[in-house]
Amino acid sequence: MSMLFSRSAGTSLRAAAPSARAFSSTPAQQATLRELEMRIKSVGNIGKITKSMKMVAASRLARAQKAMKEAKEYGIANNSVYEQSDAAKSEAKVEKILYITVASDRGLCGGIHSSVAKATKRDIEGGEGVGKDVQVVVLGEKPKQQLTRGTILNDIVLSFNQIGRQVPTFSDALAIADKIEASGLEYDKAKIVYNKFVSVITYESAFFEVYSNAALAASPSFAAYEVESDELLKDVASFSMANVIYAALVEGHAAEVSARRNAMENASKNAEEMIVKLQMKFNRTRQAQITNDLVDIITGANAL
Numbered sequence: 001m002s003m004l005f006s007r008s009a010g011t012s013l014r015a016a017a018p019s020a021r022a023f024s025s026t027p028a029q030q031a032t033l034r035e036l037e038m039r040i041k042s043v044g045n046i047g048k049i050t051k052s053m054k055m056v057a058a059s060r061l062a063r064a065q066k067a068m069k070e071a072k073e074y075g076i077a078n079n080s081v082y083e084q085s086d087a088a089k090s091e092a093k094v095e096k097i098l099y100i101t102v103a104s105d106r107g108l109c110g111g112i113h114s115s116v117a118k119a120t121k122r123d124i125e126g127g128e129g130v131g132k133d134v135q136v137v138v139l140g141e142k143p144k145q146q147l148t149r150g151t152i153l154n155d156i157v158l159s160f161n162q163i164g165r166q167v168p169t170f171s172d173a174l175a176i177a178d179k180i181e182a183s184g185l186e187y188d189k190a191k192i193v194y195n196k197f198v199s200v201i202t203y204e205s206a207f208f209e210v211y212s213n214a215a216l217a218a219s220p221s222f223a224a225y226e227v228e229s230d231e232l233l234k235d236v237a238s239f240s241m242a243n244v245i246y247a248a249l250v251e252g253h254a255a256e257v258s259a260r261r262n263a264m265e266n267a268s269k270n271a272e273e274m275i276v277k278l279q280m281k282f283n284r285t286r287q288a289q290i291t292n293d294l295v296d297i298i299t300g301a302n303a304l
Helices: 002-084 112-126 141-147 151-155 170-182 213-217 230-303
Strands: 096-102 133-139 156-160 189-199 202-211
Touching: 002 202, 002 230, 096 112, 096 230, 112 133, 112 141, 112 151, 112 189, 112 202, 112 230, 133 141, 133 151, 141 156, 151 156, 156 170, 170 230, 189 230, 202 230, 213 230
Parallel strands: 096 133, 096 189, 133 156
Antiparallel strands: 189 202
């Protein structure tokens, strides 16, 4: 008798099990639907923000490009002086190199800050900086954060922040050049690392070079400029430094604004694609819930 009772109990439990599973699944699905609704709303809000940031960056890009075209003349004038004076063929030995990495404090612009940071590391560890006395000056918090993670941390002697909030001016570049000169940093050659604006969708890391007073004085063709006093030669070197910093700041700013516009455009597209996928998942989950509810109602009606 006890065995018969045991089988009956087991049979009744097994018969009740599917019904229990059907009723317990509904709350879990409702919770999932609420979560999906919240995610769709959250991603939608993020998409609105990225679209707004894209529009802001696009409006700033035209102004940044205009400033870049004007600032490029400074860099071209500097290069012509060094090319005509054959400063690169100077008899002065290059033992001390000053690297100036130019970027900004602002993010949300793709890998533009990594570009100059990696170019600086690459040249120091495997390029012209190998075996030389190297010092690094960083313009912007973003590249500084990346450069301080490696072995270059001990080479950083000076850094500047509040870079990139507005289109750079020559006064900004002059203030940075004066600070570098006032710090008493000695170098035979300075290499300014910046982001070169190639097109609206492309940029690449590049270098400007500035030579010291001694290198200029020892240049084969520098005598053609008839610079008679050391004070005037010092002024030429200081003005050259301000020129290239200004050109690098403005062109880097244009590349950054362009990269930010592209990054926000890609983020907006990703948000739209994610909303489509979440909406499809929401619809399928909702349909499954309706089906389960209908099954539960039919099962209950049959039981009655």
